[in-house]
Amino acid sequence: MKELTLETLIAVFQEIFGAALFWTMVVVALMITLAFIFVLIRDRSVEARYLARAELSAPIGAIAAILFVQYMTNSGFSDLGGPIDIIVLMLTGIAGAGGLTFLAYVVQAFMRQPEKDR
Template identity: 65%
Template sequence: MEELTFGTLIAVLEEMFGQALFWVMVAAAALITVAFVYVVIRDRSLRSRWFLRAELVAPVGAFAAIWFVFFITRSGFGDIGGPIDVIALILIGLAGAIGLTFLAYTVQALLGGG
């Protein structure tokens, strides 16, 4: 593979997770993002109390994302081979943390949790 294109990246991710699971994850991420943007536009700002509570679950999201990828790929920390694997692991954790933060904030806002 001489160059990485968007189509190649999608094909690799579909191969890793399976086509159905990959597209379900994409749809879930899109739905959570749209709901988050809706809540921010509706409220015209971020509420600091809700955001702080949402940030507290970020480490859980990071851990869950890393565990999920290790489970799906049947690998573990012993399989990390070099710097690019560490970078990928950090990005996976970051995506999980951000995703769960968005979800937690959105759930609080939609349920009206004071």
């Protein structure tokens, strides 16, 4: 593999997770992103208290994402072989942390009672 393309990445992820699970994860990620954008447009700002509470879930999301990928690839931490493996592990953790933070923010924003907040 001489170059990294989007098609190559999609093929690799489909091989790791299976086509159904991969595309389900993509759809769920898009739905969370669209819900986050909707909340930002609706509220016209980022609510600091929601964000502070949502950030508390980031470490849980990072650990969950790393363990999920380790499980799906049938590998362990002893299989990490070089710097690129560490970089991929860190990026997986960052993606999991960000995803769960967005989800927690959106859930809080949808659960709020407008008459108490405004």
